[in-house]
Amino acid sequence: MKEFKFDVEAVRAQFPACQLKVAGEPIAYLDGPGGTQVPQRVLDAITGYLINDNANEGGNFGASHRTDEVENLAFAAAADFLGCSPQEVGFSNASTQHSYNFSVNIAKTMSPGDEVIITEIDHQCNSQPWRRLGELGFTVKTVRLDPETKQLDFDDYMSKLSDRTKVVAINWAANAIGTVTDVKRFIDAAHEVGAVTVVDAVHYAAHKPVDVKAIGTDVLLCSPYKCFGPHMGLAYMDEKLLASLSFNNAGAEDIAEGSRKFHMGTPQYELMCGMIEAVNFIADIGEKYADCFEDELQGLEGRRRNVVAGMMAIDEYEAPLAAKLRQALYEIPGVTVYGPAEGEERTPTVAFTMEGHTPEEVTEVFGARGINSWHGDFYAIETVAALGLADKGGLIRLGLAPYCTEYDIDRTIATIREIAGV
Ligand SMILES: Cc1ncc(COP(=O)(O)O)c(C=O)c1O
Known part of the structure; x- marks a missing residue:
């Protein structure tokens, strides 16, 4: 099997929104679970x-x-x-x-x-x-x-x-x-x-x-x-x-x-x-990385095969970045991460709270720095209630997409550490 190395810059080059900046920094689109950006070909x-x-x-x-x-x-x-x-x-x-x-x-x-x-x-x-x-x-x-x-x-x-x-x-x-x-x-x-x-x-x-x-x-x-x-x-x-x-x-x-x-x-x-x-954008990613997932693609053909490969490549790229973010959050005092235990299957969506700061306050700081994120219950009202956060402003949510970079994550971690005062 070919070694997997995702070319994030090739993906970003296709998204006009990835060329935008706030305060001199490329926007970190960590708001993907609310909706992703679109490549030029879709427009x-x-x-x-x-x-x-x-x-x-x-x-x-x-x-x-x-x-x-x-x-x-x-x-x-x-x-x-x-x-x-x-x-x-x-x-x-x-x-x-x-x-x-x-x-x-x-x-x-x-x-x-x-x-x-x-x-x-x-x-x-x-x-x-x-x-x-x-x-x-x-x-x-x-x-x-x-x-x-x-x-x-x-x-x-x-x-x-x-x-x-x-x-x-x-x-x-x-x-x-x-x-x-x-x-x-x-x-x-x-x-x-x-x-x-x-x-x-x-x-x-x-x-x-x-x-x-x-x-x-x-x-x-x-x-x-x-x-x-x-x-x-x-x-x-x-x-x-x-x-x-x-x-x-x-x-x-x-x-x-x-x-x-x-x-x-x-x-x-x-x-x-x-x-x-x-769909064709995902399939083109898949065509590029299909060699990395030969076993999983057995029996699939044409665009369906490439779509499956594309989503596998996206998952393979996003998951370690989300894991890096979670690991950093686990170590910041006053931060509580909400999600399944490490090792369980999950999406690259990271939800957390910060002691002494409401989710709205945290996302306001992010927003001013061009780190796009969401706070609240995201219409998962019962989930947030079951976690005991319904009257506390809910959660802060950061989600990965294939155009997000390690730099986005590093910048976000640094901002969270700054808010936490560490
Ligand atoms: C898990 C889940 N289900 C349903 C929806 C609602 O989708 P739509 O806006 O297409 O109605 C969302 C939107 O955030 C969602 O995340």
Whole structure:
């Protein structure tokens, strides 16, 4: 296997935002879990569509024909990103919109007394739509987050799962603290009782390759704007579930096929063009580093192979930088890091608090120095409450992306040490 050496400068050269400075320093984009920057090719694809091909679909003229083609290319790119067929993917404004859309339409197949399971480690996107179903007479049960291990409590899950459970909505990677859940174990148990599974992969998909067929979920949510694309939602729905549901989409449900069934009105074609290029950007990284991951790529071909290799390369680059940041934080007095134990699978997202300084105060200092970061609960409200931080301003969150550098991390550590007075 070839030695892995990631060329971060080659990545940065593709991102116009990486050329920007604050106070004479290149901006450290550690705000990635809230949304990543975009490469030039994504921008060009969006403007190129709006200049040359801007139309609705299904017409008898060039731009409309090309728009039909854009939609097909977008389905193909999304399918390569998630490891499924192009008929099983669709788009929306955001994952939260997909989540509401799916919950309303899956609920039509349920009866009062049926149960839904959500978790304390979820973003509101994957819990709030289901919680609202409680108003319709369904029981909603919440799986506990173990505040010690920062993992979901599988025994608690099993105690709540029954043949009344119709939906299990679960998170793959926690956007607040980076915990990666063994979702396949939860999905297999849900399928034993005949429940539909919805996996929120919004945070996971930004750092690790997704294979929807390998985990066997019925539904999966992710958001291209977390993975170098434009602001939009991308969802997978298994063909059989898709065929069994009817969607509310202003009459088009009768004529729409495959995942077009869950498009609500005219989709964002220009953003689809950007999404295609975000997938191609990942695939190009993969092509460069595929030799380093030969074993893991066995049996994969074409762009799917390169996408998987690309995400593996991104993970391999980000993880040690995040580990360096965590190790430095562990040694600073008054800093508490929140996340799974070292050695557990995780994303390169580092959450912490600082004694004597609210998260908002810390991110204000970062912001003034061009270190972009987030503070608060990031809509992972139950996670932050389970950690006992709901009334303390939540967490400070720093997240890696493949355009972040070791210099960004060193500068951030120095700033934290300065705030801590050490
Ligand atoms: C884990 C997770 N799920 C869901 C969402 C919501 O995604 P969207 O903004 O596309 O609705 C986010 C956004 O931060 C997230 O991190």
